[in-house]
Amino acid sequence: MPNWCLNHVLIEGDAELIADLAARMISDNPDQPFDFNGIHPMPEELLVAAGSGSMIMLEWNRLKPETLLSEAAGTLCQWHIDLLQQHLSPLTDWPSLTVAHASTLLADDIDLQRRCRTDLALGVQLQRNIERYGHPSWYDWRVENWGTKWNACESTFTVGPNSIKVSFDTAWAPPEGVYAAICAAYPDLQLTALYIEDGMSFAGSFYNANGHLDDEPCSDCCIADFGAEHFGFDLSDDEDDDED
Known part of the structure; x- marks a missing residue:
């Protein structure tokens, strides 16, 4: 509090x-x-949860499409990488899996996104909010404005x-x-x-x-x-x- x-x-x-x-x-x-x-007035698009899910996707958004997930430890938390490896390696070759390919695998499977703690729609919304309003969610916008x-x-x-x-x-x-x-x-x-x-x-x-x-x-x-x-x-x- x-x-x-x-x-x-x-x-x-x-x-x-x-x-x-x-x-x-x-x-x-x-x-x-x-x-x-x-x-x-605060734009309604900023009313997204400013919690761990948003932090995860802000980290994800910083990765380049060609980045290998196996080498993303400098950006993603290790537990997130381990979770992605656990659920995506049965579907593809993990050592060569890029962010772009992983996004394709995740895009049409909401349950897989949930298990991987990777909400692609949230990531898109956060990036759009940053581009339009300078902040990903309500918290930082309100503190500044x-x-x-x-x-x-x-x-x-x-x-x-x-x-x-x-x-x-x-x-x-x-x-x-x-x-x-x-x-x-x-x-x-x-x-x-x-x-x-x-x-x-x-x-x-x-x-x-x-x-x-x-x-x-x-x-x-x-x-x-x-x-x-x-x-x-x-x-x-x-x-x-x-x-x-």
Whole structure:
């Protein structure tokens, strides 16, 4: 589980602009009432598992078609090579088996792909995503574009005629890229976004500066007071523990 970063955001300004932003980012979906996709949408093609299966196929994609699988230890994990040898050597001459030939053997046999832990369709999708979006899957794209790996969690919000007030949690860090997108799209709105992550002890504020995002991080000596004032934190016990 990640460390959670707590966020309080206040956006104020022209009623028409506020209504437009609220319509984009706030929904009736109880699972995602405050949605980063409304201002900085992630392509749906990136919603592929960012786990071991993807890592295996990213390694596979780095191989040239003429590469001998028996000599691919510098790219593929040895256990993967052993698995391929176990299941493909009965079908062909293993020492001369190239990536291209192995792909042909695997292409029409989904069960063989499963046994070899080699999902060719996933490999194609990952490569296409890299070419189109610069990342194979959702994880790296979100970290680069949103600043955090997940959408807003535990959201609560209030929308008024001239303001949006929202609080939510994010994984590891505040969603800096989301705030930057709001500022770029609505340079005339006032945005103040406060954040604190007490696990790693950092905090600060973001502001909309005429369409650009300004970050004012707290100095170490001010984090406890900032947390107490804006988030109701009492970090004095942590400081006492550090002194002990």
